[in-house]
């Protein structure tokens with residue numbers, strides 16, 4: 001199986017690139033942000049609880065997102081592989097993911113980390129807020145809080161995957177197509193190994 005963690009701060013382009021990559025490599029796209037937004041739209045209790053945290057730019061509890069990913073892995077046993085987008089975001093989530101994959105007899109192939117300068121991220125997120133109407137993208141304070149959460153809780157995962165020799169940084173600046181070519185080349189190379 002080909003299991004990719006597409007990593008990077010909010011606004012790095014993980015969602016956009018995932019959608020393109022899954023078509024080329026026949027993978028399943030699992031975005032915890034998208035899954036949480038579906039819960040909000042469906043008006044579930046879980047969604048309502050998560051919304052409060054999401055609107056404040058905070059992470060939702062590990063147990064919530066780990067449970068969602070566990071369910072999706074169970075639902076997709078025939079998959080050729082997955083792209084994890086926005087998950088894991090904490091060390092605990094990364095450990096849980098390793099365990100879940102191990103139970104399926106597989107593992108993470110690599111982490112591809114999109115690298116983008118902070119001011120470019122803020123600009124992209126506020127721009128997206130105007131187009132998509134996503135509440136957490138419309139307020140600069142919330143946008144900056146998400147970047148702080150990323151630095152405090154998520155950035156450490158770089159070390160987690162580096163220690164396993166699975167980390168690969170990718171320049172996330174430039175056009176969507178340019179970034180896509182870089183990611184696609186890295187994945188194609190990993191497939192050959």
Ligand code: AMP
Pocket residue numbers: 010032033034036053054055057058059060061062065085086087088089090093136146
């Ligand atoms: P995203 O669409 O990935 O930017 O996620 C939007 C929001 O959903 C984040 O700011 C968090 O509040 C929440 N969220 C998404 N994925 C996770 C995760 N893996 N762990 C905790 N919170 C998450």
